[in-house]
Amino acid sequence: MEIKPEKNGEIVVLKCKGSLDAESVASFKKSTQKMVDEGSRYFVIDATALNFVDSMGLGAIISLMRRVQADRGEIKLASLSPDIRMIFELTRLHRVFDICATVSDACKKFSI
Secondary structure: OEEEEEEEOOEEEEEEEEEEOOOOHHHHHHHHHHHHHOOOOEEEEEEEEEEEEOHHHHHHHHHHHHHHHHOOOEEEEEOOOHHHHHHHHHOOHHHOOEEEOOHHHHHHOOOO
């Protein structure tokens, strides 16, 4: 999986491409932990090019959410494909995460 972070003011948009699965979780966690350690607290996961998420990937996203919430930050998900959205609905994580139609919509919803 490729992760391309883009700063938009205080918000970091994580453009994710490929699969967030057992093979890529360590890289995702390392990249996001570095950003949190550097002071980033507001994240949008742009799932436009994300084609698969398994249970390990869901765990990594939940882990990121917990870290940023501990620092009074927020995380939002944007541009989920129907298949990825179904995974969040089946696991009921759509009730936990703020899922937005677009990255722009997600950025507007932060309480900064």
